[in-house]
Amino acid sequence: MEKKIKLWFESLGDKENPDEFDAKQLVKLYSIKVPKGKRLGPEDEFDVNGINPPYVLKVCSSDILHKTEFQGVVLNNDNECVQDNFKMIQKRFVNEHILVENQSSYMGPEFIIGIIKDPALGHAVMVGAGGVLTEIYKDTAFRLAPCSINDARDMIDELVLSPVFENFRGMTLDKEKLAKTISQVSWLAHDMGDKLSQLDINPIVFSNGDWIALDVKVLFEK
Template identity: 25%
Template sequence: MVTMHDDILMMGRSRGWLLEPEAKEICRRYGIPIGEWRLAKSKADAIRASKELSYPVAIKLVSPDVVHKSDVGGVKLDIEDDDGAGLAFEELDNVCKTRGYRFEGVLIERMAQRGIETIVGAKRDIQFGPVMMFGLGGIFVEVFKDVSFRVSPISDEDAKEMITELKAYPILKGIRGRPPSDIDSIAGLLVKVSKIMNELELVNEIDLNPVIVYERGFAIVDARIILRQ
């Protein structure tokens, strides 16, 4: 089925996945709040973009040969000045040169404020079709496997149930004097990701990780979209 998003999906068809700027653009088109970012293809551009966004910033590798950036040292965090931005660009460029990867620049965005890390995901299952997943990040997913699932499409009520049924839900609700997290905004995010999965047949998997939740709103730190072959 032809969609208004085929311009982006076709760019990733040959490699089987979308670059982070492409994945974030798909999210933005579906009304998902995405923080301001810049794509820089030179050291000078990286410094200029970092200053425009205001330090501290995160600088991430953009390469069609690298799906998991952190595995190759492709993420530089807490960059606080022009010298750091220039050095980060050079180091990420060198990652590609030494490994033979294609280099398409770096993505620069402001460092996200501290909050509660969560994971929003979706995957196309052979038996059930699109399936949504939600969980708290870090130890809650890795050790306790504290995640919830629903077959997509989901309603706002379904999304809220995915959140409240987690064992770790009290952390989101607010404990020990911590303010409650913005449950409504996360539920809205889940519904919009569900819509992407049901409308874009080329999308096989979506991974928003981490999504940092605040008392008001959230920040999507990384976005990955895998396409069907």
């Protein structure tokens, strides 16, 4: 196992699974960009220093994977309302950490990059249409991990959504950077080995010239 992965595992302590903040620190090790943010505990003072508005507030717990369904996400916070909304979400989720992040603006569709583990074949990397409608679209492509950038490029081309990379309605999405990100995620899975059960980056969006992982979930093998 890579040294950087070992150090990341050590940072988790005795957690059964990483929370969103932890998971984002993991993908950052593989040059995958995430919004600037910080995790605040129940006893921490409210602090947004170093983060630009607008802000997104999220409950940050490995036990709450579907935050939106539990009213655990508050979007579009400016400097006037963010502290009050922070207190509100704290009361809603007593004793949980809260993630405060810059809310990324982006153009174009949301994508998902994921890792699943097949009992016989091992890890596979997936890319597809992302966001809350992932299960409805079912527009996905798979390769065994690790995969090359060329393999990842072919995966993108297999998607029904692939025309959005051809300047569709003026969209200027960078397919090459997305392919590189898919390959990096596949190598992350390879480096984690049997410890990794599942990984989801959903959504990942194109913002200010880069692909940004807005939400990341990681599950370990039990």
